[in-house]
Amino acid sequence: MGEPGADASEPPQPRRFSINAALDGFFFVYAGIAAVWLAWLVLSETLSFGWFGIAFFVVFWLVLAYLVLPRLHRILTAIYVPDYFIGRARTSDGLLGDPVNLALDGDEASVHAAMLTAAWTRADDVTAASSWRIITSTITRRSYDEAPVSPLFLFGRQQDFAYQQEVEGNPARRHHVRFWRTPDGWLLPGGRRVDWLAAGTFDRAVGFSLFTLQVTHKIDADIDVERDHIVSTVLGANPDARVVILRDFSTGYHSRNGGGDSVRTDGDLPVLDLSDVREVGEVRDAAIEESDESYESDAAPERVRVIPGVKTA
Template sequence: MTQIAGRRRWWVLPVGVLVTYLTLAYVILPALWHHHEREPGLASLPMVTRTASGIPGDALNVGLVGSKEDVVRAMHAAGWFPADPITLRSSIEIVGSVVLDRPYHDAPVSPLYYDGKKEELAYEKPDGRSADRRHHVRLWMVLEKGSVGRPVWLGSITFDRGVGLSHDTGQVTHHIAPDIDAERDLLMRDLREAGMVQDFFQISGTGPTLFGRNGEGDPYYTDGEIHVATLVVDGARRTEAPVTMPPPPLIALKDQVWHGIRNALSQ
């Protein structure tokens, strides 16, 4: 009888393992990695942009706290150029920049949408002579008043590594480099070195992602954190180092593990 009962219960162990895995992977760990203690108003917001066709686009990975004027002043001080709107003239100019390898520091960027709205601000930083390679960020105001009473912006920043055909639509487009965390870190560093930041903090974004794909089918990976810079008011340059508010201990541990993975991926 004991042997028969044992055979009947062979499924208990694998089912238990499966239930434990599902509970950890889809309930406990996501809950532990989900933190918005600095800006609780962001907790319920989506963290991925959309293309005009409704396809998931770039992940949100940066945030700014300050008025629109504060953002404009800070980005200018950090050496970033506002992107031109898409017109016939700017479209011809960006083609000429890529083909003839000539500068176009404020070339237009294709629109992305968040909560049904096109980016309110877009900035870029050239990498080389032409618009073929560039760092660029799109920004949306998502809260008119955050926890400190100032507007909160979220953005997606990526690096255009070259021009090619979309993996999904076949249209001519820029292709992005996969390490979007490196771009996030670049913008935060530029703002800090320009003296435009009061403090830094983190909130949860998409969560750790190894095999993400944007709206053009380009792969990306990220630790899933959004780094947020609270900007100085009215562009008043800060001479002392900004305060960096540490994330919760479990998030810090996750980030350390992810940085090891990121280093392995970048080699």
């Protein structure tokens, strides 16, 4: 940014420092502090209203979980969470979210075709209507298989789209995977070019977030199972799909996601090559069936290539 000597026909570069942005920063922090005070005032009201105070306690929780803690996290994570690629998506509060555990090659149409053929459902965008529908379907336990997924951020951008598979018609449990297009010319650590990055996790229940106390989905800790489920369903349904596995792409680790759920992974990164997938084929519902065998031994060997991590003496 800010390349000097730009073409004279281009508009002048804006100032790097903006009073407006500084004012915004002040208001952002000031509102956070004021919200803490508001939470305290509401909590002290709780004590003076007897049984009616329970309603005030709910209001206190709403203020704390949806206003105060997100704002405080947003301020603090801007300071301590690195903003470059570290293999993790970030929540809208800036917390470390789901790990990036899948990469893809191919244009957008190919990705959509491959996912739809493998019996995945595209998630709706978050709007007022879809938010209301997710609330009603959760309360009534009705199926909502295009339910939106919460926004997670990579490269400072919300996911471009997301796919999911509802399990047993229960909105609390679902497979889901978010996709981000990588910036032009962006390389994975290690130097490989990929077109898409994705983060797949399995929502196992609805619960409270550890960090913000909000109601959220709890994810299954073993995210490698979900990663392998995505790869095997896509390979199983799309004969033209291939995969290259980068062994030990990230060091095997265990950690927590944005809701405080623990996650662990062996650190392998499968790179699905979907560039030969052209159109939506016959949807293979059978692909949803869990197979005990890993796709690494299941699929035709010429479609799976493994690049091992290198050990040095």
